[in-house]
Amino acid sequence: MYMPTVRLPGLIDPHVHLRDPGQTEKEDFYTGTAAALAGGFSAIVDMPNNKVPITTKEKLEEKQKTASTQIVCDLGFYFGSMGDNLDEFDKVKGKVLGLKLYLNQTTGNFLLDKKHLSEIFECWPEELPILFHAEEQTFDDVLDIVKQHPRKVHLCHMSTAYELKRVIEAKDKGLPVTCGVTPHHLFLSEKHFKQYGVFAMMRPPLRPQVDVDFLWENLASIDLIESDHAPHTLEEKNSDNPPNGIPGLETTLPLLLTAVSQDALTIEDVVRLCHTGPKTVFGIDQGPDTYIEIDPEEEYVIDQSKMQSKSKWTPFNGWKMKGKLLRITLHGKKVFDAGKITAEAGFGQLLTKDKSIEEDS
Numbered sequence: 495m496y497m498p499t500v501r502l503p504g505l506i507d508p509h510v511h512l513r514d515p516g517q518t519e520k521e522d523f524y525t526g527t528a529a530a531l532a533g534g535f536s537a538i539v540d541m542p543n544n545k546v547p548i549t550t551k552e553k554l555e556e557k558q559k560t561a562s563t564q565i566v567c568d569l570g571f572y573f574g575s576m577g578d579n580l581d582e583f584d585k586v587k588g589k590v591l592g593l594k595l596y597l598n599q600t601t602g603n604f605l606l607d608k609k610h611l612s613e614i615f616e617c618w619p620e621e622l623p624i625l626f627h628a629e630e631q632t633f634d635d636v637l638d639i640v641k642q643h644p645r646k647v648h649l650c651h652m653s654t655a656y657e658l659k660r661v662i663e664a665k666d667k668g669l670p671v672t673c674g675v676t677p678h679h680l681f682l683s684e685k686h687f688k689q690y691g692v693f694a695m696m697r698p699p700l701r702p703q704v705d706v707d708f709l710w711e712n713l714a715s716i717d718l719i720e721s722d723h724a725p726h727t728l729e730e731k732n733s734d735n736p737p738n739g740i741p742g743l744e745t746t747l748p749l750l751l752t753a754v755s756q757d758a759l760t761i762e763d764v765v766r767l768c769h770t771g772p773k774t775v776f777g778i779d780q781g782p783d784t785y786i787e788i789d790p791e792e793e794y795v796i797d798q799s800k801m802q803s804k805s806k807w808t809p810f811n812g813w814k815m816k817g818k819l820l821r822i823t824l825h826g827k828k829v830f831d832a833g834k835i836t837a838e839a840g841f842g843q844l845l846t847k848d849k850s851i852e853e854d855s
């Protein structure tokens with residue numbers, strides 16, 4: 495049978511939580527990067543909210559050393575701060591792709607008091623973006639400080655019409671802000687929380703349909719899609735105190751390709767949001783020998799038991815999809831083919847300036 499194959503550049507997910515080191519029962523560098531490949535991502539960027547947060551050069555280098563022998567796709571890192579490690583900033587600037595700050599309580603007690611913001615804005619290297627997890631009141635705080643001190647800022651996971659409107663205003667004023675949206679805030683709304691319970695519980699939470707509609711209508715103002723892959727074990731999710739976050743690496747591309755098949759967006763939108771956007775915002779260039787091949791016509795059902803991620807659950811389990819990943823070529827080598835990881839552990843490269851990925855353009 496004739497199979498139409500479409501070739502796209504390697505997708506980049508700039509927002510994942512791989513949990514290694516410290517919580518490898520949830521995910522580790524091998525399973526997390528294998529999940530990335532199975533989801534069409536040739537590069538991903540890992541957040542610093544590990545069990546022991548990554549706020550020193552020493553912790554960062556330890557993490558990178560472990561990663562280098564385990565990863566099957568390329569992996570970059572963000573640094574973290576709770577306001578007490580400004581002297582570490584210059585030491586890590588060639589090793590990370592940005593600084594992640596949490597202005598709201600989230601997994602890992604990784605909270606920054608906003609009184610530290612001006613000092614951090616002064617000290618963090620100008621060329622690297624600062625990423626924010628900021629919801630509600632703290633969202634306005636971020637835009638206020640960017641107005642006073644314009645510098646590259648990325649606002650993670652837009653989930654409400656209010657937030658996106660404010661970003662659009664800021665962009666119109668010429669402020670250097672970018673923003674992302676997660677697939678769950680596009681494909682689920684608060685009614686799914688009622689249906690899926692803890693398996694649809696994350697920060698920011700799912701929102702009313704009017705917010706979801708606004709995100710779709712204003713996709714052109716969103717710079718990129720970020721999965722916020724946040725794996726937790728089934729036991730934790732079923733416990734009395736379930737943690738926030740859902741895995742997303744293996745469902746993002748299927749959901750987007752299905753939306754393409756329904757004319758909700760175009761394949762060019764997928765490339766913009768999952769390749770060009772993250773590539774530009776975070777300066778990730780994997781070169782021309784990295785690409786993915788998809789069959790836009792193949793229909794199938796999401797099966798959580800087949801996921802590469804350690805968390806074998808997703809709210810999208812059983813959803814009917816159209817459009818499937820066939821293969822990934824990373825730096826000229828086939829690393830994923832017909833549902834299987836074909837790369838050796840350690841084949842992926844660290845996305846650091848010290849060991850930089852070749853630049854093509």
Ligand code: NCD
Pocket residue numbers: 511543600601627695696697698722724725737738739740
């Ligand atoms: C994330 C996690 O589990 O690390 N959880 C989430 O709900 N998104 C933390 C975060 O990004 O806020």
Ligand code: ZN
Pocket residue numbers: 509511541722724
């Ligand atoms: Zn996150």
